Amino acid sequence: MNKAFMREPDEFPSRCPVCQSIGQPVGPETLNAQLPSDTRRSLAETAYFCPDSQCDVVYFDDYSAAITRREFHGLIAIKDAEAPLCSCFGLKREDVELDIANGEVFRTKAAILKAQSSEARCTTQSPNGRSCVQEIQRYFLKLKQDADRSPRPAP
Template sequence: MMEECCNELNEMNIKRNDHCPSCKNKPKNVKLITLKSLLVPASLETLNAKETYYFCSTPDCEVVYFDTSHKKYLVSEIKVPVHQKDENAPICYCFDWTNEKINNYLQKGLTPVDAIRENMKENRCGCEVNNPQGSCCLGNVTAFIKQYS
């Protein structure tokens, strides 16, 4: 259900001493299933399932994921473009809400948030395996609408 997808955000805690080994910004925890779903096969073969993984959202940083040993996984090692690092990437990965699609929807006086929430209510989202940040995309969509509308 909707709550399951978005409530996982509350379960992910950032260890206060961790930072991206490249840009030094604070990351957020990401579940192993996200990396298993989105790493290219050659990079997936180097994954250590016993590590804790983090997502770096810094736009100009090439690192997408890293672990507690600071092993890095770069933009080039991810199967999909990363919204935070590529303006042409989907904002909502589950339902392919891109900048253009959202803007078209808004011009018609509609809000994509309602459509996304309806799909979430029907338990159709799979953010943990579709979205590189490993969590609900709705916050990204809402931020985009506020920034560009």
């Protein structure tokens, strides 16, 4: 087909300057809540969160500014294994692991219900400004699949 009739994409996704992951848009409310004002001033009004767990960049903008983990104060659920999965209500990986080990979903389900309620403050509490529900479900399902695949000891 002739290129003259092909439509070019209107926008290209913003990519992390270090790992090239597609950034998750983060608004000013999240940035203002997560960063000290002097650090916050180095970024544009709207920036992006780098979702790559191995990458040192936390936030970046389209003007080559970046905030690294060293400059970020606090743990990040997506990047730090010891951070709570839920920034608002403190659900930890260990809580989900206990649910799996005990064959229950009490802690996990309670956190998801709270995260879906009006009590959640994801925009200001979570470094990526998003709800933790998807991350909690992903972690739970991964552990459950691993547990289902593991050979059970004979009685």
